[in-house]
Amino acid sequence: LAKTTQPISMDSYEGQEVNITCSHNNIATNDYITWYQQFPSQGPRFIIQGYKTKVTNEVASLFIPADRKSSTLSLPRVSLSDTAVYYCLDTNAGKSTFGDGTTLTVKP
Amino acid sequence: GAGVSQSPRYKVAKRGQDVALRCDPISGHVSLFWYQQALGQGPEFLTYFQNEAQLDKSGLPSDRFFAERPEGSVSTLKIQRTQQEDSAVYLCASSLGPGPTDTQYFGPGTRLTVL
Numbered sequence: 001l002a003k004t005t006q007p008i009s010m011d012s013y014e015g016q017e018v019n020i021t022c023s024h025n026n027i028a029t030n031d032y033i034t035w036y037q038q039f040p041s042q043g044p045r046f047i048i049q050g051y052k053t054k055v056t057n058e059v060a061s062l063f064i065p066a067d068r069k070s071s072t073l074s075l076p077r078v079s080l081s082d083t084a085v086y087y088c089l090d091t092n093a094g095k096s097t098f099g100d101g102t103t104l105t106v107k108p
Numbered sequence: 109g110a111g112v113s114q115s116p117r118y119k120v121a122k123r124g125q126d127v128a129l130r131c132d133p134i135s136g137h138v139s140l141f142w143y144q145q146a147l148g149q150g151p152e153f154l155t156y157f158q159n160e161a162q163l164d165k166s167g168l169p170s171d172r173f174f175a176e177r178p179e180g181s182v183s184t185l186k187i188q189r190t191q192q193e194d195s196a197v198y199l200c201a202s203s204l205g206p207g208p209t210d211t212q213y214f215g216p217g218t219r220l221t222v223l
Contacts, residue, residue: 031208032208041216043112043199043214043217044199044214045214046211047214049211071151079132085150092204092208093210094156094163095156095164095167096141096152096153097125097153098150098151099150100148100149
């Protein structure tokens with residue numbers, strides 16, 4: 001499982017929609033795309049997972065194009081509490097490979 | 109129900125000492141993972157258990173690192189003769205099954221500082 005590529009950091013303001021894009025250049029056919037959120041001094045927390053097209057849950061949406069070489073995590077109307085590091089991964093049974101994540105800073 | 113717990117939360121060791129880090133996964137979870145997270149970096153995979161079987165230990169950085177899960181529940185990560193480069197947060201995660209869509213639930217981690 002190869003590391004994905006994502007921006008190191010992003011800034012936003014409260015109430016805005018935030019889109020974080022990730023490159024999955026080496027994703028395998030059986031891999032899923034999973035996003036995690038991590039706050040300081042805590043373990044990562046699952047946000048959303050998908051295989052292709054669009055997935056939506058109560059906190060986020062995930063957009064995956066047909067070629068699955070990228071994914072976009074969409075956070076609607078962010079608040080200060082969404083300030084965290086966000087990781088995108090190619091996942092399969094067993095080993096998961098995290099990259100360095102995107103640090104999202106939400107400003108008032 | 110209770111999440112993944114890890115103990116101790118903080119550990120300070122002198123270089124050369126042995127340490128043991130404990131992980132209590134969510135009850136009934138088949139899969140258990142250990143990761144190492146250095147400051148400012150993402151978690152790095154260390155090893156993976158399915159029940160008591162250690163299926164992948166490719167991420168263990170040296171033979172000083174040893175993990176076990178003898179009864180398929182609690183797991184211990186042991187580091188022998190600790191070195192300063194072992195200083196990191198050690199994260200444990202568990203998932204209900206071994207399937208590719210089974211969500212990993214992480215514990216809060218153990219912060220190890222080697223002096």
